[in-house]
Amino acid sequence: MLGLINRSIQNFLTDTHGAEVWHHVASRLGLPPAGFEPMLQYDDAQTLSLIEAACTELGRSCTDLLEDLGTYLATREPVRRLLRYGGCDYTDFLNTLEDLHDRARMALADLDLPELSLSTSGAGEYRLMVVGNLSGWATVFAGILRAMADDYGVLALIEPEETGESVTIRLLDSYHAQARNFALSRAAEGSL
Amino acid sequence: MTDAMRDTQGRDLLPPPPKNSVGSGVGMSSGRTSLTGALAQAEPLFCALMPMFLWIDGQARIRALGRTLKKVLGEGVLIGDTFTRHFSVGRREGDLLRCPDGLSPQCEFENCSHQIGACGFSLRHLRDRRSIHLTLQTRPKIGLRGDVLSLPTTEGGGVLMNLSFGIYLSEVVATLGLTERDFAAADLAMEMLYLQEAKSLVMGELRALTARLDQARQEAERLALTDPLTRLSNRRAMEQALSQAVSGAAQGGAPFALMQIDLDHFKRVNDSHGHAAGDYVLQSVARILRETVRHGDMAGRVGGDEFLLLLRGPIERHAVKALARRIIARLEEPKWFSGHECLISGSIGVVFSGDYGPPDLEVMQADADAATYSAKDAGRGCVRFARSTDN
Structure with a gap:
């Protein structure tokens, strides 16, 4: 797994729960406080133990933590912008999610995001299958999809399924609120 | 269907117009199926498919254009504007495509600018081109490129273009605020x-x-390269610096002197007051050496109680002797550690690169070592020069 994923979890812990929480998690794992290098490769098992250690440290369920992680990721401005390239409205965004894996690979060949496939089960009802090398990705995507629904200004019910392999989406109102601004030309600021 | 309306593989670019179609196009020739008329009918389709579509008629005027191109040219663009009001053919000033007809009798215009696209006649020079580069008159930094297709003169002439921004994309998007909807999905x-x-x-x-x-x-x-206890250079760093100094001096560069300092009575300090006292003494020695050497010289700890000074550049023997005596005097000052007086001294051996022709590092180090031992033999706390009678 590319360190970028682990580093994102590290940043999530630091930014939302404080540097001290991260330091505790790092020492549980026997890692230096500097943590993960985004552009280096790490063992997949390390990502799992990182999530486990964070859940233990915070006394939270894995589902809660991963959903929050998804929301955190999608609200980072550089990531939000890249996701917004997915479409001019939320439906369009959902329909191009299947390209996300390859899009990410196009930018960063080592970044192995899960494979996504979307099916429609009725008007405004979707099911997103998430197949990746890390169980829990579907939960992360539930968080991402919720944050992006806010971003596009739509009202939607988004739930990860019990199996942990898919997310259901019910679009209730496509014009619920003003969508957040997205101009093609604004250069991304900050880092991933 | 004329040849001009087929692409290179011979596929039809337009469906044949209905038999009863009434052409309204410029230059429609009577008695033939009007290509221009068919084009005029297909124009909305072209503009919908190709937002960067441009149709220049036989009089070199804009006949139709796609919505994004309209946005690029700005509010002022009108159907019927001359082509050269908005574009020049080619990339940059000085690299623009000129019409070769300028001085020939074929050219009918007296005050011709010799620009391709200035008149309908000049457009025929685009006939055999597959692609075209355009520069915007109002934004010369932005270039467009695209396919170009000439219409037959029997149909009134003119050209069709499907353009794109190429490498200028981000600039255009930034300056014109284009959105996703301004681009064809296939783009x-x-x-x-x-x-x-x-x-x-x-x-x-x-x-x-x-x-x-x-x-x-x-x-x-x-x-x-650093000795962790004294933060002086370690043996490795000293050897690197000495090799450089030797090869420099051997090639006629600056000479240098090498001073070896062995502490006297250091073992006694270690044995009677402990290693902490020993470490303290070594750190004091390091401070003395750092304070004594000139800028550009180098001090290193190369063994337990063995130090080296590399004195770069020409230096007189008496100056080195004075320096060595100052060092010995400061080494002999009592050093106090946890209430214990730690007394040491130093025996110093010196070699000069100028005494060797050419200098050899191993020989010089052996000589410096031997000189240090003769200083010890002479009763410690003194300095001896190798290869010298001046001892």
Whole structure:
């Protein structure tokens, strides 16, 4: 797994729960406080133990933590912008999610995001299958999809399924609120 | 269907117009199926499919254009504007495509600008081109490129173009505020913008990684060349510097002197007051050496109680002797550690690169060692020169 994923979890812990929480998690794992290098490769098992250690440290369920992680990721401005390239409205965004894996690979060949496939089960009802090398990705995507629904200004019910392999989406109102601004030309600021 | 309306593989670019179609196009020739008329009918279709579509008629005037191109040219653009009001053919000033008819009798215009596209006649020079480069008159930094297709003169002439922004995409998007809807779905513009943004983020991460690695490398290098206790150079660093000094002097560069300092009675301090006292004494010696050497000289700890000074540049024997005596005097000052008086001294041996022709590092080091031993034999706390009668 590319360190970028682990580093994102590290940043999530630091930014939302404080540097001290991260330091505790790092020492549980026997890692230096500097943590993960985004552009280096790490063992997949390390990502799992990182999530486990964070859940233990915070006394939270894995589902809660991963959903929050998804929301955190999608609200980072550089990531939000890249996701917004997915479409001019939320439906369009959902329909191009299947390209996300390859899009990410196009930018960063080592970044192995899960494979996504979307099916429609009725008007405004979707099911997103998430197949990746890390169980829990579907939960992360539930968080991402919720944050992006806010971003596009739509009202939607988004739930990860019990199996942990898919997310259901019910679009209730496509014009619920003003969508957040997205101009093609604004250069991304900050880092991933 | 004329040849001009087929692409290179001979496929039809337009469906045949209905038999009863009434052409309204410029230059429609009577008695033939009007290509221009068919084009005029298909124009909305073209504009919908190709937002960067441009149709220039046989009089070199804008006959039709796609919605994004309209946005690029601005509010002022009108159907019927001359082509050269908005475009020139070619990339840059000085590199623009000139009409070769300027001085020939074929040219009917007296005050011709010799620009391709200035008149309908000049457009025929685009006939055999597959692609075209245009420069915007109002934004000369922005170039467009695209396919070009000439219409037959029997149909009144003119050209069709399907343009794109090419490498100027991000500039255009930034200056004109274009959105996703301004691009055809088949256009790779969005992918290019996405990639550009994603790549710059990845580059940022890589740059940060490189900076961190470089810092770590410098730190590792520093540690590899430093004696951790005294923070003087270690044996490895001294050997590197000495090899450089020797090869420099051997090639006629600056001479140098090498001073070896062995502490006297250091073992006694260690044995009677402990290693902490010994460490304290070694750190005091390091401070003395740092304070004594000149800028550009180098001090190193190369063994337990063995130090080296590399004195770079020409230096007189009496100056070295004075320096050695100052060092010995300061080494002999009592040093106090936890209420214990620690007394040491130093025996010093010196070699000069100028005494060797050419200098050889191993020989010089052996000689410096021997000189240090003769200083010890002479009762310690003194200095001896190798290869010299001036002892």
